[in-house]
Amino acid sequence: MFFASDNAGAAHPQVMQRVMDANTGYAMPYGADPAMEEVRTQIREIFEAPQAAVYLVATGTAANSLALACYCQPWQTVFCSDVSHIQEDECNAPEFYSGGAKLSLVSGSDKMTPDALRARIDMENTRGVHGPQRGPVSITQVTERGSLYSLQELTALTAVATSFDLPVHLDGARFANALVQLGCSAAEMTWKAGVDVVSFGGTKNGCMGVEAVVLFDPDKSWEFELRRKRGAHLFSKHRYLSAQMAGCLDKGLWLQTAKAANKNAARLAQGLRSRGAEFLHEPQANMIFARFPRRVHERLHDAGAMYYMWECTLDGDDPDEMLAARLVCDWSIRPDQIDLFLSHFE
Amino acid sequence: MFFASDNAGAAHPQVMQRVMDANTGYAMPYGADPAMEEVRTQIREIFEAPQAAVYLVATGTAANSLALACYCQPWQTVFCSDVSHIQEDECNAPEFYSGGAKLSLVSGSDKMTPDALRARIDMENTRGVHGPQRGPVSITQVTERGSLYSLQELTALTAVATSFDLPVHLDGARFANALVQLGCSAAEMTWKAGVDVVSFGGTKNGCMGVEAVVLFDPDKSWEFELRRKRGAHLFSKHRYLSAQMAGCLDKGLWLQTAKAANKNAARLAQGLRSRGAEFLHEPQANMIFARFPRRVHERLHDAGAMYYMWECTLDGDDPDEMLAARLVCDWSIRPDQIDLFLSHFE
Amino acid sequence: MFFASDNAGAAHPQVMQRVMDANTGYAMPYGADPAMEEVRTQIREIFEAPQAAVYLVATGTAANSLALACYCQPWQTVFCSDVSHIQEDECNAPEFYSGGAKLSLVSGSDKMTPDALRARIDMENTRGVHGPQRGPVSITQVTERGSLYSLQELTALTAVATSFDLPVHLDGARFANALVQLGCSAAEMTWKAGVDVVSFGGTKNGCMGVEAVVLFDPDKSWEFELRRKRGAHLFSKHRYLSAQMAGCLDKGLWLQTAKAANKNAARLAQGLRSRGAEFLHEPQANMIFARFPRRVHERLHDAGAMYYMWECTLDGDDPDEMLAARLVCDWSIRPDQIDLFLSHFE
Amino acid sequence: MFFASDNAGAAHPQVMQRVMDANTGYAMPYGADPAMEEVRTQIREIFEAPQAAVYLVATGTAANSLALACYCQPWQTVFCSDVSHIQEDECNAPEFYSGGAKLSLVSGSDKMTPDALRARIDMENTRGVHGPQRGPVSITQVTERGSLYSLQELTALTAVATSFDLPVHLDGARFANALVQLGCSAAEMTWKAGVDVVSFGGTKNGCMGVEAVVLFDPDKSWEFELRRKRGAHLFSKHRYLSAQMAGCLDKGLWLQTAKAANKNAARLAQGLRSRGAEFLHEPQANMIFARFPRRVHERLHDAGAMYYMWECTLDGDDPDEMLAARLVCDWSIRPDQIDLFLSHFE
Incomplete structure (x- = not known):
C-alpha cells in the first residue's frame, strides 16, 4: 500500500528492456546516439511539431530550471502558482539557473485563475528599472494538488501571458496523466494552447529518471544546449536516457x-x-x-x-x-x- | 576498434544486473533507498574513512562542480592544470556552481609540478580585497593526458596547498585506473595524501552514469546536499544511481x-x-x-x-x-x- | 512644492562643506582615509557598539544587498514585507548579490506583524532539502508606507526571528527619521532590539550619496569587504564618501x-x-x-x-x-x- | 611626493565647483537630471556618435563589469591581457556580473599582440558545448603597465576579434591619458578602430568618483540600465555624478x-x-x-x-x-x- 509518491515506484519492464537492449557495444556520447534521434522524431510527432527542439535530462527540476532559464532574464520574475513545484520543491534551482530571477506567486493554493494571474502581473508594473521585469508564466499540469486545467482554462491563462507579451512554460512532470484525462492531443495541450516550452515528464510515468524538454521555438536550441552542459546535465552515456524515453514512448506505453x-x-x-x-x-x-x-x-x-x-x-x-x-x-x-x-x- | 573515449562503451553486465534487480516494488526516494546505505558503507570502507560523507550524482561535471563549490567562495580562485577537465570541458560549470569563482591555470599542459603550483598561488597574492582570493587546488588523477601522479608527487602538490592553507579536490573521473596502476589504497591516494574531497568516477568505469562525491569532512554534508538539490542533481528514483554504484563496487568489479x-x-x-x-x-x-x-x-x-x-x-x-x-x-x-x-x- | 521623494533634494551645506574641505592633497584610497577612521568611531559611538564593523557604500540598494548577502545563503529565503524596497524597488539586486536566494513575502502591505511573520516562516518548513531554507528577516524602519515600528513591535519581530535562529537585517534608508520620532537611541532601535546588521541611510537625509552598513558581528567584516569589492562598490577616492558621512554626523546634523x-x-x-x-x-x-x-x-x-x-x-x-x-x-x-x-x- | 596612484589625488576645482553649483533645489533622480542630458550630449559629440548610449557609474570596476556583462554570456570567456585590471584587480567582479563567465588570459604581461590574441582565441575552440564559448575581447588603454596601443595596434587587435565575430570592450580608466598622447580623436580610438563599448574614466582624471560607459550600439541601452540597477549602481541623487562628469568635460578640462x-x-x-x-x-x-x-x-x-x-x-x-x-x-x-x-x- 504505497501511496507516498509516484516517484518511488519501479520502472516499467518495457522501459528496462529497452535500456538493456541499448547496453551493447559503443554509442556516440552526449546525445549523438541513434536512440536519441528516434526519441526526437517520436516526440516531434507526438507534439505535431516537426521543428521542435527536444532534449533529455534526468530530473524534473533540471527540466524546469533549464527550460525557464531560456525564457527568463535575471532581472525578471516568473509568474506561477504559490504551490508550484518550482516555488516549493526545488530549493531555489529556478533562481540559480536564471541567475537570480524572482518568482511572483499567484495565490490560490492550486490552480491559477486568469484574473489572479492578470492581477499579479499587473502588480509587477516595474516602474521603469526599479522593480523586477515581467518574465515567463509557468503553469503546472497536473497541478501539485492533483487538479487539471481544461484546455479552455489553459488557453485563458496563456491569453493573459500573451496580452503582456510573456512566454509560457508548462511544468508537465505529470504531463501524460493530464493528457489522458483531458483526452486531447499533446499539441492541443501545449503549443496550440499557447505554450512555448514544456517539461515532459518520464520519471513519474514509468522511467528510472528522464524528462524531455520540448522547445517549440528551435532558435532556443543552442542556448538550451549550452545551459544544459553548464548545468552539468549533459550525459556522456546519453544512450541510457534515450533508451528510457524510447521505451516509454514505444507503442504508446x-x-x-x-x-x-x-x-x-x-x-x-x-x-x-x-x-x-x-x-x-x-x-x-x-x-x-x-x-x-x-x-x-x-x-x-x-x-x-x-x-x-x-x-x-x-x-x-x-x-x-x-x-x-x-x-x-x-x-x-x-x-x-x-x-x-x-x-x-x- | 573504438578508441574515441571511455565514455561511449556499454555498462558492465554486473552493473546492469544490479540495476535490474533494483527494479522491483517501491523504494524511498532521494537517497533514502537501502542500496545507498550499502554504497555509503562500501565507499567508507574502501576509503578507510568511516565518517566520510558520500553522495551520488549522474555526471562527472556535476561531481566536480558541486565538490568544488563546497570548498570555494565566489571571490576565490581554483588552482588547476591548464588542461584540466574543469577548465576545458565543463562550459563554465565550476564558475556557475561556485557563483563566479575564477580558475587560475598552472601551465604545463599535463601534470602540475609543485614549483609551478606554488608559483601560481604566489602570483595570486590578492593585495587585500583587490585580487581574487586564493581558493582550492584541484588535481586530476589520471590526468587529461593519461598521466599519473605518484603518491610522492601527489603529496608534494597537496603540501603546497596546505602551506597556503588551501583545501584540495581530486578529480577522479578515472580514479580506479590510477589506483590499480599505482597499486596503492584509496586512502593513500586521497586523504592520507592530503586530499579533502574526491570525485570518484563510475561512468567511465563500467556504469551508465554515476559518480560519487566523497567528502572526508562530514561537516560539509548538509551544504553538499543543498547544493546538489539546488543544482537539480538530486534523483527522486535514486535507487538506480545506488544500484549502479553498488554493482560496480561489488566483489571489486x-x-x-x-x-x-x-x-x-x-x-x-x-x-x-x-x-x-x-x-x-x-x-x-x-x-x-x-x-x-x-x-x-x-x-x-x-x-x-x-x-x-x-x-x-x-x-x-x-x-x-x-x-x-x-x-x-x-x-x-x-x-x-x-x-x-x-x-x-x- | 516638491514632494515626490526625499531622494531628489540637495545635500546639506554642512555635508558639502565637509566634502570641499576633504578635497585637498592626497589621501589613501579604498577606505584608508583619515575621515573614514573618524566616521567609524562616530558610528560606533552612536550605536554604542565599539566592535561593530562599519562600511560605506553609495546607494541604499548596495547597502541592503551586501548586508543581506552576508547573512543569506543562495538556497535560503529572506522574509520581508510584501512592499519592502528589497522586493519592489531593487530589480532583483538582493537575488543577484545573494547568488539566487528567494524573498518570502509577509503580506500586509505595510508593517509586518509577529503573527504574520511567524506564519510565513512556519510555511517555509523546507521539508529537508526540497524547499528553500529559512534565512534572514529584513525589517524596514521607516516602512515604505511611512509607518514606524515601536521598539516593542520591533522586538516582537526579532523575537520571532530568534525563535527560528534567523538573523535580522534592518533597512534604515530612513533610519534617522525613525529614530527621532521614537525618541530612542540607535542601540535601542538595533542591536538591543535584536538586529544584526543595519543599512544606515545618509542619501535621503542630506547627503549626495552615501549609506553606512553596520555589522554588529565584527567577524562578518572580511566577507563584507570582499563582497563590496566584488560588487564594484569599493570607492578608490573613498574620502568623498567618508566626508559626506562625517559632515552628516557632525554635531548631530x-x-x-x-x-x-x-x-x-x-x-x-x-x-x-x-x-x-x-x-x-x-x-x-x-x-x-x-x-x-x-x-x-x-x-x-x-x-x-x-x-x-x-x-x-x-x-x-x-x-x-x-x-x-x-x-x-x-x-x-x-x-x-x-x-x-x-x-x-x- | 605622492606617486602611489592616480586614484588618491584631489578632484579638480572646476569639477568641485560644478558639483557645488548642482547642489541647489530639487532635481529629478536616477539620471533624469538636466546635467545628465548635457553630459550625454557632450560625450556623444566627443565620440562623434550621436546614437551612443551613455551612462554614469561611480567606479571603474562597475563600468567594466557592467559593460562586459552586456556583451558576454555566462558560458563564454572574455579574452584579455594576463595583467588586465579585470583579471587582477576586481576580485571576480567580471565573473559576478556576467553570471560566471571565464577570463581567458593572453600572456605577455603588458600589451596583447594580435598573434597572441589570435592564438588564445584559437585555443578556445570550444568543441561544441564542452568548452567555454568565445566571448568579448577586452583591451586596456592605457595598459596596466603604462603602455599605449597605437591606433594601428588597436585596429590589429580588433581585427582579430572581428575575424571571430567577437565584440570589443575598451577599459579606458585612463582613456584621456592615452588620447592626448596618441593625439587622435576619441572616435578614432574607439568605434572607428572597432571598439563596441568603452569604460571612459573620470575618477583618475580629476573627479571624485565617476566613470562613463559608452555603448555605440544603442540597442544595448535597456539591458545596461537593468544591469546597472540590479547591480545597485544606479544613483538616486544622480545629479552629483552628472555634475562631476560635466565639470570634467567642460572646456576640455x-x-x-x-x-x-x-x-x-x-x-x-x-x-x-x-x-x-x-x-x-x-x-x-x-x-x-x-x-x-x-x-x-x-x-x-x-x-x-x-x-x-x-x-x-x-x-x-x-x-x-x-x-x-x-x-x-x-x-x-x-x-x-x-x-x-x-x-x-x-
Missing part, C-alpha cells in the same frame, strides 16, 4: 501507464467518497487529497500503508477528527492494494 | 574493469612503440597520445577505427607525416580489437 | 535634518487632516499617503506641485472623487511650501 | 588634466633616465615602472616619498641592487615634487 495510474486513483477516490472521506481538491488525475478520521489513519498506519499526512500529524486524541492525507497512485499500483487500503475504513 | 582498460591500453602502447610511434605523454593508464604516419591513420580510418586526431587533421599530402591521435581504452575493449588496430601499421 | 523632515511632514499631515483628507496609513515620519478630491489634485498639478499619484491616475470625470497621493518631505522642504501646498485645498 | 599628468610623468621619466634608471616598460603615459638602486629607494622612503615597490621589497643588504618601483603621476602632481623626487638620486 506512456499513455497506458498514465491511464493505469489515473484509473487506480479514481478507484481509490470513489472508494474514499463512498466511505465518507472529504476531498480538499476534486480528484482529477493520480493524486488525491482526502480527509478521513484519525482512527482510520491509525489503522492504515499500523497496516503499513505509506502516504504523507497533509499539513497535520497523526498525534492527537480525538479518533473521529478528520485528518488529511496526500495519496498518490503511480503506474504500478495494483487494484488489490487500493481495495486493501479501503478495507481499513470498515 | 571496479578494480577489475580499470585493470582491464589499463592492460589493454598497455598492450596498445607496446604495440605502437614497437611500430615506431612516438608518445606525446608517457602512457600510464588507459589513455594514450601517440604520433604515427598519416598513411597509417588513413588506413585505420578506412577500416572504421574510431578515435580523435589530436590537434591536427587527417587532411594533408605527406603520407609519412607524423600525426597525433588520442586513443582511449575503456573496460570493454577486446584485445583482438587492439591487435586489429595494430595490424594496420604493417 | 543627521538628527536635525531628520527632525526637520518629520516636522514638516507633520505640519503637512495636520493641514491635510483639517482639510478632510483621508490617510491610507497613519502618518508617523516624513512620508504621507493621503486621499483628497480630484479637483484639489488638479489645482496642485496646475500650480506645479510635484508628487506621485498613488495607484491611481489624475484622469477621470468626478471632481470630488478621492484620489491618493504619496507625499514625501525631505530635510530641505520649507514650511512655506507646505502652506502653499495646503492653500490649494481652499 | 579632461584633456588638460590628462596632459598635465602625462607631462609630469615624462619629466619624471626623463629625469630617471638621465640618472641611470632602467625601465621595465617604455614610459608612454602617466605611469612608470623604473628600476634604480636600493640606496635611492631608501633615501626617498626616508624623505616621505609615496609609491609602490614593484614585485620586490626594500629589505636587503646590497645598496646598489636595482629595485623596481611603480610611479604614477596624477593630474595634480606638481613639477617641483618631481624635481624633489629626482634630487634624491644625487
